[in-house]
Amino acid sequence: MTIDDHKSHLVNLGKFLGQFQLTNSLLNPDIPGSEKFFQEMEQKIDASIHYNGWFNRENIVFSLQQWSKALTPENIQIWLDKYNFSNSGGKTVGIVMAGNIPMVGFHDFLSVIISGNKVLAKLSSQDQQLLPVIAAYLMHLDERYETRIEFTKEKLENFDAVIATGSNNTARYFEYYFKDKISIIRKNRNSVAILTGNETKEELEALSDDVFRYYGLGCRNVSKLYVPEGYDFDSFFKAMYKWNPIINQDKYANNYDYNKAVYLMSEFKLLDNGFLMLKEDESFGSPIGTLFYETYKDATDLDKILSENREKIQCIVKKNPANGEVNFGKTQQPQLWDYADDVDTIKFLLEI
Structure with a gap:
């Protein structure tokens, strides 16, 4: 699968996610796969609210809309242009996801896919409804994703590198448990x-x-x-x-x-x-x-x-931000190239 294939699929994914609104979501049949997955995503939004009392439709839809705005051809091009993907891929990357806000691990998920590696994701029990639908949507767009995306409820096994996000306490466990693996371990910030x-x-x-x-x-x-x-x-x-x-x-x-x-x-x-x-x-x-x-x-x-x-x-x-600072009202509207903890996830994945 070429990087251009990935880009095309992510653009369609962005359009798909953009359909969901706080009220009056409207299916667009011109978006590939929309008729097949639109209703399932609506159901999983409701299920997410049921399983996590901190999730509500406003916040879930806000997250989906931000991802829709991020996944445009222009943004994807800016994000990926500086990397060389010619020799990347073929590794299995475990992702241990947090569940504090909707789809908080989605950027790691996308980064692993884009880098040509396989996702082995352990979802948080607090946020396990939405991402499998998105994965199924991508598989519908391109069946080659079927061998590149796997979810597990068990402990991670048979992987080459890991990205794990949690609290300071869980980070100490991650650092011990994954001490023999190439890793990104994220703590409280x-x-x-x-x-x-x-x-x-x-x-x-x-x-x-x-x-x-x-x-x-x-x-x-x-x-x-x-x-x-x-x-x-x-x-x-x-x-x-x-x-x-x-x-x-x-x-x-x-x-x-x-x-x-x-x-x-x-x-x-x-x-x-x-x-x-x-x-x-x-x-x-x-x-x-x-x-x-x-x-x-x-x-x-x-x-x-x-x-x-x-x-x-x-x-x-702050007012008049510079050097990586953020303008008022923009913290929850990060760009694709705004990496958590200032760690370049794509660069990490291309070097494993």
């Missing part, structure tokens, strides 16, 4: 936003998407703010208000109430707007319903702090 006080209302409202999308469960979700000394949070809280309905989601509300009770009993100082708490804290990973924050005096000193903690950070969000 969190994202931060740097505010100056000069942000517009629109920029802060965009930041609210970075905070609340997927209930804040993704590594690309902003979980901590850096603000200048004396920062007035009034404009920030006003901008967050468009996400106020999130408190009506039971799992979010339960976590918010629990964490608030713990903080109050511990007599921590909080800023609270009824659905989001701000707590001054040096840590990066904040609980559900909470954002940690720290103040800074000097931007140079802050850059040093962030540099020293780079392995704990997935995204840095």
